[in-house]
Amino acid sequence: MPGQSCILPYSGHDKGSEDTFWGQIPMALALVPWESGHARQISAIDSLPASPLAIGSGLASPAGGSPRAREAALDALAQQCHACRSCSLALGRQRVVLSRGNPQARLMLIGEAPGAQEDELGQPFVGRSGQLLDQLLAAAGLDSHQDAYIANAVKCRPPGNRKPTTLELAACRPWLQQQIALVQPQVLVLVGATALQAVLGLKGPISQLRGQWQSLGGRACMPIFHPAYLLRNGSIEPGRPRDLTRADLVAVREHLLASR
Numbered sequence: 001m002p003g004q005s006c007i008l009p010y011s012g013h014d015k016g017s018e019d020t021f022w023g024q025i026p027m028a029l030a031l032v033p034w035e036s037g038h039a040r041q042i043s044a045i046d047s048l049p050a051s052p053l054a055i056g057s058g059l060a061s062p063a064g065g066s067p068r069a070r071e072a073a074l075d076a077l078a079q080q081c082h083a084c085r086s087c088s089l090a091l092g093r094q095r096v097v098l099s100r101g102n103p104q105a106r107l108m109l110i111g112e113a114p115g116a117q118e119d120e121l122g123q124p125f126v127g128r129s130g131q132l133l134d135q136l137l138a139a140a141g142l143d144s145h146q147d148a149y150i151a152n153a154v155k156c157r158p159p160g161n162r163k164p165t166t167l168e169l170a171a172c173r174p175w176l177q178q179q180i181a182l183v184q185p186q187v188l189v190l191v192g193a194t195a196l197q198a199v200l201g202l203k204g205p206i207s208q209l210r211g212q213w214q215s216l217g218g219r220a221c222m223p224i225f226h227p228a229y230l231l232r233n234g235s236i237e238p239g240r241p242r243d244l245t246r247a248d249l250v251a252v253r254e255h256l257l258a259s260r
């Protein structure tokens with residue numbers, strides 16, 4: 001119902017291609033970038049059970065491990081990520097931008113990379129694009145603070161807000177993998193073409209791919225337009241990008257409701 005937030009158990013309904021880009025993400029094998037270019041395991045992640053059992057409370061994620069254990073693991077992840085220098089984007093950043101929202105949420109949104117305000121404040125989607133994203137979520141009955149965990153494919157701001165390179169996306173991927181492994185969202189919303197490419201390896205016009213359910217290791221994924229694009233295309237007429245994005249987010253909410 002519009003105006004009411006929801007986070008509900010996920011039944012596993014997917015359509016679209018089965019992902020082979022990342023495959024399943026075993027927490028015990030989760031890797032973090034290492035400044036030398038190697039990788040190592042995180043003990044906090046290793047300590048978490050991988051069983052995808054529902055916890056049962058309204059907003060709780062179905063991931064194994066207590067919410068406190070998962071938040072502790074996310075804190076440990078954040079500490080290590082803040083020291084990351086695995087790609088050249090470390091040179092120009094003010095802050096590493098890891099996440100905002102609820103780490104217990106069943107919905108995770110993944111964008112492209114931090115912009116100037118995100119770099120300054122250390123949180124993703126806090127500029128004009130983020131405000132519009134929050135409004136679109138609210139219009140679909142989803143609260144961006146309670147119902148969603150929000151991150152980017154790349155954690156440091158590319159100079160001049162350019163698109164991250166393939167190498168930068170690859171260097172930063174282990175951080176995102178670990179966020180997904182720890183939060184265990186039931187639905188991923190991929191915000192824009194770069195996120196779609198980074199997470200699913202799918203390239204193509206977002207205008208054609210948006211609104212079509214995809215799958216990442218059995219987890220439902222919904223590509224949507226990036227709000228920066230919607231800021232440039234402000235029409236709210238039926239069938240226009242803003243209206244289509246609203247419809248996509250309503251579909252996400254209904255997907256969560258249907259799997260209660």
Ligand code: SF4
Pocket residue numbers: 033081084085086087088089090096154155156168171172175
């Ligand atoms: S963009 Fe990612 S991989 Fe590159 S320095 Fe920042 S956190 Fe590390």
